[in-house]
Amino acid sequence: MANKVSGMSNLDKAWGGRFDGDNSVLMEHFNASIRFDKRMLDVDIRGNIAYAKALEKAGIIETAERISIIDGLLQVQKEFSDPDVNLPDSLEDIHMAVEHRLTEIVGPMGGKIHSGRSRNDQVNLDERLYLRDHISSLRNKITDLQHVLVNSAEKYREVVLPGYTHLQQAQPILFAHYALSLFWMLDRDNDRFNDVLKRADAMPLGSGALAGSTFAIDRDFLCEELGFSRVTQNSIDAVSDRDYLLEALSAISIVMMHLSRFCEDLIIWSSSEFSFIELSDEFSTGSSMMPQKKNPDSLELIRGKTGRVYGDLMALLTTMKGIPLSYSKDMQEDKEPFFDAIDTVDVCIRVFTGAWSTMKLHVDNMEASMESTALATDLADYLVNNGLPFREAHRVVGSLVRDTLVQEQNLNDLSLEQLLKYSDKFSEEALKILDLRSALSQRNIHGGTGPKAVEEQIVSARAKINL
Ligand code: ARG
Numbered sequence: 001m002a003n004k005v006s007g008m009s010n011l012d013k014a015w016g017g018r019f020d021g022d023n024s025v026l027m028e029h030f031n032a033s034i035r036f037d038k039r040m041l042d043v044d045i046r047g048n049i050a051y052a053k054a055l056e057k058a059g060i061i062e063t064a065e066r067i068s069i070i071d072g073l074l075q076v077q078k079e080f081s082d083p084d085v086n087l088p089d090s091l092e093d094i095h096m097a098v099e100h101r102l103t104e105i106v107g108p109m110g111g112k113i114h115s116g117r118s119r120n121d122q123v124n125l126d127e128r129l130y131l132r133d134h135i136s137s138l139r140n141k142i143t144d145l146q147h148v149l150v151n152s153a154e155k156y157r158e159v160v161l162p163g164y165t166h167l168q169q170a171q172p173i174l175f176a177h178y179a180l181s182l183f184w185m186l187d188r189d190n191d192r193f194n195d196v197l198k199r200a201d202a203m204p205l206g207s208g209a210l211a212g213s214t215f216a217i218d219r220d221f222l223c224e225e226l227g228f229s230r231v232t233q234n235s236i237d238a239v240s241d242r243d244y245l246l247e248a249l250s251a252i253s254i255v256m257m258h259l260s261r262f263c264e265d266l267i268i269w270s271s272s273e274f275s276f277i278e279l280s281d282e283f284s285t286g287s288s289m290m291p292q293k294k295n296p297d298s299l300e301l302i303r304g305k306t307g308r309v310y311g312d313l314m315a316l317l318t319t320m321k322g323i324p325l326s327y328s329k330d331m332q333e334d335k336e337p338f339f340d341a342i343d344t345v346d347v348c349i350r351v352f353t354g355a356w357s358t359m360k361l362h363v364d365n366m367e368a369s370m371e372s373t374a375l376a377t378d379l380a381d382y383l384v385n386n387g388l389p390f391r392e393a394h395r396v397v398g399s400l401v402r403d404t405l406v407q408e409q410n411l412n413d414l415s416l417e418q419l420l421k422y423s424d425k426f427s428e429e430a431l432k433i434l435d436l437r438s439a440l441s442q443r444n445i446h447g448g449t450g451p452k453a454v455e456e457q458i459v460s461a462r463a464k465i466n467l
Contacts, residue, residue: 005079005101008090014099014114032089033332034097036339038080043129044094045077047122048102050225051205052113058216060115069113072106073098093332094126095119116213117205120239120327124204127334129226131200131248134342135193141346142186142193142255143465145353149186150461152356153179157454160436161276161366162374167268169371171378172436175361176458177449183461185258192251200244203228207235210326240326242316245338249313252345253306259352260306263299266359270296275365280358283351298355302348309344312337370436372411373401378439379411379430386425396423 010019023031049070056066076098079085091097096119103110153176163173203223206213212235219231232238269276279296287293315337323330376397383393400422404411412434419426432438444450447457 005085005087005091005097006104008100013090013092014096028089031092031329033093033335034087034089034091037094037123037335038087038097039339040094040126040130041077041080041098043126043133044098044122045073046129047125047205047226048073048098048113050222051117053225054205054217054222055112055115055215057218057221058116060215061109061112065109065112068106069102069110072102072110075105076101093119093123095122116208116215116217118207118209118239120209121204121207121235123331124207124239124241125226127242127338128200128202128204128228128244131244132197132227135197135248138252138342138346138349139190139193141349141353142190145349145356146183146186146461146465148353148357149179149183150458150465152176153183153454153458153461156361156363157451157458159361159363159366160370160440162370163449169374171449172370172374172440173449174440174451174454175366176454180454180457180461182258182262186255187464189251189255189258192254193248196244196247196251199247201229202232202238203230204232204238204241207232207238210236210239236326240323242320242331242334245334246313246316246320249309249316249338249341252341253310253313255345256302256306256309256348259348260303263296263303263352266355267296267299267303270359274369275362276369277362278360279355280360282358283355296355298351302352305344305348309341312341312344367436372413372434373404375411375434375436375439376401378433378442381442382430382433383423383425386427388423388425393423 010016010022013019022028052061052066052069052073055061056063061069079101080087080097087097091100099110099114102113156175156179159175160172161175161178162169163171163178203219203226205222205226206217206219223229223231232241266277266279268274270279279294279298281294283296283298284294285297287295316334319330319333379400380390380393380397383396384390388396400414400419401411404414414434416426416428416431419430433442441450441452444452446453
C-alpha cells in the first residue's frame with residue numbers, strides 16, 4: 001500500500017448515511033483527532049481483535065469472517081505503524097481509520113466489526129489499555145530512579161550537610177537521608193499509580209453509545225481476553241467516565257511536584273554561593289553571551305514543565321465539569337493533555353535520573369558551610385535530658401546563641417565555664433554534643449538522620465525495590 005491512506009467524503013464515512021454534503025475542510029480538520037490519537041493504534045487493534053472474537057461467540061460473524069477480520073486488522077496495524085504513513089483528516093479518528101482500512105482490505109464484511117459497538121465505548125477501552133501500558137513503563141522508570149537514589153545514599157553515607165527549613169539552616173543531616181527522602185516520595189508515587197490502575201481496571205465494551213447493546217456480547221469473555229479483572233457496571237457511567245485519566249494526571253502532577261522541589265534544591269546548591277554540587281556537562285548548558293556560564297537548564301526545565309503538567313490536569317478537569325451525561329465531543333479533548341503529561345513526566349524522570357547520577361558533590365563545602373548554631377537544638381535537648389523543661393532549655397540556648405553571634409564566636413568553641421554561665425545543668429558531656437558527628441549519632445530514632453537509622457533505612461529501601 002502507498003503511504004497515503006485514501007480519505008473519503010462524508011457520504012462514505014461510517015456516519016455518512018444521513019448526510020447529503022461534505023464537511024468544510026475547516027470543520028473536517030477541526031473535528032479530526034487522528035493527528036494525535038493515532039498513537040492508540042496498537043491498543044485499538046487489540047480491542048478490535050477481542051471484539052471480533054466476541055462477535056463470533058455471539059453468532060454475528062462466522063469463524064471464517066473472524067479469521068479474515070483478524071488477519072485484516074493485523075495488516076492495518078502493520079501499514080499504519082509505518083512512521084511515514086499519512087492518515088488524512090477525513091479518517092477522523094483512529095477507530096474510524098482502522099475500520100475504514102479494514103473494510104478496504106476484507107471487503108464490506110469488515111463493517112460487521114462495529115456491530116453493537118460505538119466509538120464511545122471503544123475510545124474508553126483504548127484509553128484504559130493505553131494507560132495500563134504506559135503507567136507500567138512509567139513505574140519502571142520511577143524504580144530506576146529509586147535505585148540511583150539508594151546507590152548514592154550508600155556511596156555518600158558519610159557526607160553531612162546543613163538541612164534547611166524556611167531555606168534557613170536548621171539542623172545537620174546526612175546526604176543519604178536527604179537522597180532517600182525522594183525515594184519515599186517516589187514510593188508513594190508508585191503506589192498512587194497502582195491505585196489508578198485498580199480503578200481503571202474495568203472493561204467498558206458492551207456499553208455501546210450509552211445504553212448497552214442488543215447483541216449477546218459476552219462481556220466477561222472480553223474482560224478476560226483484554227486482561228481486565230471486572231466489567232463496568234453501568235453503560236452511561238462507562239462512556240462518560242474519564243476519572244482514570246484525571247487520576248493519572250493528578251498522580252503525574254504529584255511526581256512532577258516532587259521532582260520540581262528537588263530541582264529547586266539542586267539549582268540553589270549549584271550556585272557559586274552554595275557550591276554544594278556541580279552538574280555534569282551532560283546535563284548543563286552554557287550562555288550564548290556570557291562565556292563563564294554553566295547553567296542547570298535540565299533542572300530548570302523540569303521545574304518549568306511541572307507547571308505545564310498541572311495545566312494538563314486543569315484542562316481536563318475543566319473540560320469535564322460541564323458535560324451533560326453521557327458522551328459529548330468535548331471529551332475528545334482529553335487526549336492531548338493526557339499524552340502530553342505522559343510524555344513530559346517520562347522524559348523528566350529520565351533527565352532527572354541522569355542529572356542526579358552524574359552530578360559531583362562538593363562534600364567539603366557542604367560540611368564547611370554548616371553554622372555552629374545548627375547544633376543549638378541538640379544543646380537544648382541535652383539540658384532537657386538533665387532535667388530542664390524544654391521551654392526553659394530553649395530560652396537558655398537561645399540567649400547563648402544570641403551572645404555568641406554578637407561576639408562572633410562559634411557555638412562549638414565555647415568552654416565549659418562559658419556554658420555554665422547560662423545553666424548549671426551543663427557539664428563536660430555538653431561539649432561532645434557540639435561535635436557534628438556525635439550530635440548526628442544522637443538521632444538514630446527510626447526515620448531519623450542518625451547513621452544507624454539511615455543504614456536501616458537503606459536496607460528497607462532496597463527491600464522495597466528488590467521485591
Ligand atoms: N474521537 C472520539 C473521541 O476521542 C471518539 C468518540 C466519538 N464518538 C462520537 N459519537 N462522535 O472522543
